[in-house]
Amino acid sequence: MPKKLLLNDKSVDFFKKVSELSGEVITLCDQCGTCSGGCPIIDEMDISPSQLMRMVMLGDEEVMDTKTMWLCATCNTCTVRCPRELDVSKVAEALRQIKLRQSFDKINIDKIPKEDLKELPQIALVGAFRRLTS
Amino acid sequence: MSNKQEMVKVFIMGEAHEVPAGSTIIMAFEYAGYQLKKGVGCREGFCGACATVYREKGNYKLQGGLACQTVVSDGMSLVQIPFVPAEKPVYDMDKITPDINTIKELFPTVFRCVSCNTCTKACPQDIQVMDYIQALKQGNIAKAADLSFDCIRCGLCALRCPAEIVQYNAGTLARRLYGKYLAKKSPELKNRVEEINDGKYKKEIQEMKEMDRTKLSEKYYTREIKLK
Amino acid sequence: MKIPYYPGCTLKSTAKHFEISAIESAKKIGIEFVELPRWNCCGVVASLADDDIMHNLAPVRNMIRVLEMNRDGLVKDEKRLLTLCSMCFNTLSRANNRIKKKSDDLDILNDFMYKEDIDYDGSVEIIHFLEIIQELGFDKIEKNVKKSLSNLKIAPYYGCMLLRPKDVGIDDPERPTIFEKFITSLSAKPVEWNNKNKCCGSFLTVDNKEIVVELGNDILTDAKNSGADIIVTSCPLCAFNLDNRQKNIKAKYPEFKEIPVVYFTQLMALAFGLSKEITGFDGNFINPTKLLKSKNIEI
Known part of the structure; x- marks a missing residue:
């Protein structure tokens, strides 16, 4: 069944917030799908990067409940290929920031097994904590 | 010369009080009628129990200090921090190693440091707190132990840290690791500990135990220090 | 050629062999790495949110160290900062590019870092070891x-x-x-x-x-x-x-x-x-x- 979208103050505010945080002109997106085609992690995502862009463009806050933004590793493959020179990784970061700034932690540091902490190099810990903890 | 005591106005937890100029923050508290049971200790700047957060008139900065060492100024606004409920991991010194693995296991939060330097700014001991956290991040235990040596564990660094790192507990771990595994062993110390255990100084220790405070203090300040 | 060198945390532990092999090989082609005094972790990943200034503090602090090295004579007129680790290279470069584009951000960063001796002016250049090799x-x-x-x-x-x-x-x-x-x-x-x-x-x-x-x-x-x-x-x-x-x-x-x-x-x-x-x-x-x-x- 097609989804009914409501354009109202709330959806407009959400769109504006993501635009400001990302610094991207999200409406430039043509939905060509190049970002999704090149994404190395798309198989693990529930919505594709281009779907993420579309949902933000429509102010659809349900995008916040998808996994995609948390799986973007900021490899920037989409960034260098976008014909509109948009940076999808910045839009994903904006969505993460909305959550993280409300004290949401994607990973709980106290719950990481000790053996994993010992094995992982510092570079992995710092990177993950920056992107995934508040 | 007038005998009248000059007074200054301070705000203790938002309440105005007139206290003698030149008082330390602890003295100001007590003058204003507070009885401190927590948040006060040696009163000599060693124990770190009396962390305080204050702001001087006309300055936007919140500053940290020790209440027994910081002198009040007119218009100062202040509060005592009796305790910091910070995370403190439990570890067995015999089972940990003086390297990065121990830091990753026991203090993974140090990897959240953003190098804002707020901890260093808050430290009443003028320690380069951020630098020793960075040393721990690199696995340089000796450097972290050295840089954090003057820490008195007042907890102000941890209270101000935006990354919720417990700097003073991590620094303590570094110094313990350094002392146990990395520091050069001193044969003199070993000998002296043996002598004490063998009861060689039993008489002297007993004498000191029986001394009154004045005598003990005099003995302490006139002691001889022999350097090799 | 003496050049300021930024190791990064992991090159001091699990990637120590990366650092040692680089330093010694570089000597053979006439490059001497001079490790940054008091360097701090770059943060690994670049700050991406448009209003996020705080996460640029770490990279900028390291660039101030490069200016200090020049001031203190540890290197001579060498404002390039050499990196080995790709992630450090990327994060430092992106922060540097950002503040060069947004001077307001740089002002805020400099104001916040009042315990540093020197203000950062955007004059440091971040380079990777491979780039130096190519240049030579x-x-x-x-x-x-x-x-x-x-x-x-x-x-x-x-x-x-x-x-x-x-x-x-x-x-x-x-x-x-x-x-x-x-x-x-x-x-x-x-x-x-x-x-x-x-x-x-x-x-x-x-x-x-x-x-x-x-x-x-x-x-x-x-x-x-x-x-x-x-x-x-x-x-x-x-x-x-x-x-x-x-x-x-x-x-x-x-x-x-x-x-x-x-x-x-x-x-x-x-x-x-x-x-x-x-x-x-x-x-x-x-x-x-x-x-x-x-x-x-x-x-």
């Missing part, structure tokens, strides 16, 4: 090769952070050649393969190990199918995901065949005839010694 000329490498690696087929793994985004990348983001030129100058053979720019999963290795196992399997299998004996990288996180995680790949795919993954500087040190302590192959999870011996290359 690959013939300089060729001239120093004492041990031929001509039997060795090497897959250059660029990953993400050396190439993307475009404004920081050291080469063409889609068809880079700098690693290939480097490998050729070492007398070895570069392998052409599909996954040389593909992401290894980066920090997802902390909470999404399975994803990294899948990506690693794809990348490593492609390298082997393309005829590579060994893979080179310049990133300690790629090294962890592609080297150490091979045990996790093997656990999931028992038919998986291991392939060594080393830092490009280790092979440089090897070709330059430097000692075992400097090449540091014991530091790699899959030790390449057996492979190298089978190719008649003495360690």
Whole structure:
């Protein structure tokens, strides 16, 4: 069944917030799908990067409940290929920031097994904590 | 010369009080009628129990200090921090190693440091707190132990840290690791500990135990220090 | 040539062999690394939110150290900051580019750092070791090769952070050649393969190990199918995901065949005839010694 979208103050505010945080002109997106085609992690995502862009463009806050933004590793493959020179990784970061700034932690540091902490190099810990903890 | 005591106005937890100029923050508290049971200790700047957060008139900065060492100024606004409920991991010194693995296991939060330097700014001991956290991040235990040596564990660094790192507990771990595994062993110390255990100084220790405070203090300040 | 050098945290522990092999090889081509005094972690990943200034403090502090080194005479008129780790290179570069574009951000950063002696002015340039080598000329490498690696087929793994985004990348983001030129100058053979720019999963290795196992399997299998004996990288996180995680790949795919993954500087040190302590192959999870011996290359 097609989804009914409501354009109202709330959806407009959400769109504006993501635009400001990302610094991207999200409406430039043509939905060509190049970002999704090149994404190395798309198989693990529930919505594709281009779907993420579309949902933000429509102010659809349900995008916040998808996994995609948390799986973007900021490899920037989409960034260098976008014909509109948009940076999808910045839009994903904006969505993460909305959550993280409300004290949401994607990973709980106290719950990481000790053996994993010992094995992982510092570079992995710092990177993950920056992107995934508040 | 007038005998009248000059007074200054301070705000203790938002309440105005007139206290003698030149008082330390602890003295100001007590003058204003507070009885401190927590948040006060040696009163000599060693124990770190009396962390305080204050702001001087006309300055936007919140500053940290020790209440027994910081002198009040007119218009100062202040509060005592009796305790910091910070995370403190439990570890067995015999089972940990003086390297990065121990830091990753026991203090993974140090990897959240953003190098804002707020901890260093808050430290009443003028320690380069951020630098020793960075040393721990690199696995340089000796450097972290050295840089954090003057820490008195007042907890102000941890209270101000935006990354919720417990700097003073991590620094303590570094110094313990350094002392146990990395520091050069001193044969003199070993000998002296043996002598004490063998009861060689039993008489002297007993004498000191029986001394009154004045005598003990005099003995302490006139002691001889022999350097090799 | 004396140049300010930024190691990064991991090069002081699990990637120590990356640092040692780089420092010693660099000496052979006339470059002396001068480690930044009081450097701090760069933050690994670049700050991306438009209003996020705080996460640029760490990179900028390191750039202030470069200015201090020039002031204190540790280096002479050398404001380039040399990096080995791809992620440090990327994060420092992106922060530097950002404040050059947004001077308001720089003012706020300088104001916040009131305990620093010098204000940062945007004058430092972040460069990667491969760029310096290219600038000096690959013939300089060729001239120093004492041990031929001509039997060795090497897959250059660029990953993400050396190439993307475009404004920081050291080469063409889609068809880079700098690693290939480097490998050729070492007398070895570069392998052409599909996954040389593909992401290894980066920090997802902390909470999404399975994803990294899948990506690693794809990348490593492609390298082997393309005829590579060994893979080179310049990133300690790629090294962890592609080297150490091979045990996790093997656990999931028992038919998986291991392939060594080393830092490009280790092979440089090897070709330059430097000692075992400097090449540091014991530091790699899959030790390449057996492979190298089978190719008649003495360690």
